[in-house]
Amino acid sequence: MSLTIAFDLDGTLIDSVPHIHHGVASALAEMSLPGIDRHTTQGFVGRGLPILLERVLDHVGVSQDHHAELTRRTMHHYVNTPSDPDSVYPGAREALTALQEAGHRLTLCTNKPHEATLSALRDTGLAPFFEVVIGGDSLPTRKPDPAMLHAALDGASRALYVGDSETDVETAQNAGVPFLLFTEGYRKTPVGDLPHRASFADHADLPALVADLA
Numbered sequence: 001m002s003l004t005i006a007f008d009l010d011g012t013l014i015d016s017v018p019h020i021h022h023g024v025a026s027a028l029a030e031m032s033l034p035g036i037d038r039h040t041t042q043g044f045v046g047r048g049l050p051i052l053l054e055r056v057l058d059h060v061g062v063s064q065d066h067h068a069e070l071t072r073r074t075m076h077h078y079v080n081t082p083s084d085p086d087s088v089y090p091g092a093r094e095a096l097t098a099l100q101e102a103g104h105r106l107t108l109c110t111n112k113p114h115e116a117t118l119s120a121l122r123d124t125g126l127a128p129f130f131e132v133v134i135g136g137d138s139l140p141t142r143k144p145d146p147a148m149l150h151a152a153l154d155g156a157s158r159a160l161y162v163g164d165s166e167t168d169v170e171t172a173q174n175a176g177v178p179f180l181l182f183t184e185g186y187r188k189t190p191v192g193d194l195p196h197r198a199s200f201a202d203h204a205d206l207p208a209l210v211a212d213l214a
């Protein structure tokens with residue numbers, strides 16, 4: 001039986017923290033603000049760019065008055081710095097191919113801003129897999145509000161959501177959609193404390209997991 005499968009992007013299909021960190025660190029440097037290390041940036045990913053940058057400004061100890069300019073400069077780097085095709089997790093491209101060949105419909109539901117999402121999908125060659133792409137600024141609300149996931153699933157009754165973070169778990173629960181957890185992304189909570197239908201550490205295992213649930 002075919003499914004509609006929505007995917008998260010950062011930490012699920014692409015190890016994008018180096019790219020995200022490059023954008024944030026470059027923007028901070030241009031504004032002569034204090035720097036931040038990559039691990040700290042990673043801890044702030046998951047609720048979308050506005051919240052990431054709020055957390056960055058708090059962390060470096062400067063006023064949120066810088067938020068608009070930091071957003072503009074970070075977005076410039078997100079869109080103009082090519083994403084490395086090798087940042088796609090090992091086996092993810094092959095898993096998407098297998099799922100598509102098995103007749104499943106694939107869509108994307110990410111808190112990354114839509115324009116930056118399209119750039120990343122284009123640069124990594126993942127764009128052709130996805131019929132629908134919902135980004136963090138596509139709708140008035142972001143994950144964990146369920147509206148983005150409902151839009152990405154486009155009314156499908158047989159559906160799955162695949163993601164890596166606490167935000168994704170909450171989103172799936174809020175939307176009433178079964179959740180598959182990729183354990184090697186950016187979560188901070190132990191796997192056992194995150195409700196999920198199934199989990200995987202290697203994308204090569206994903207097609208068989210989905211076949212079990214379909």
Ligand SMILES: O=C(O)COP(=O)(O)O
Nearest residue numbers: 009010046047048110111
């Ligand atoms: O931009 C973010 O905060 C995270 O993006 P994601 O939803 O693809 O993990």
Ligand SMILES: [Mg+2]
Nearest residue numbers: 008010011164
């Ligand atoms: Mg993610």
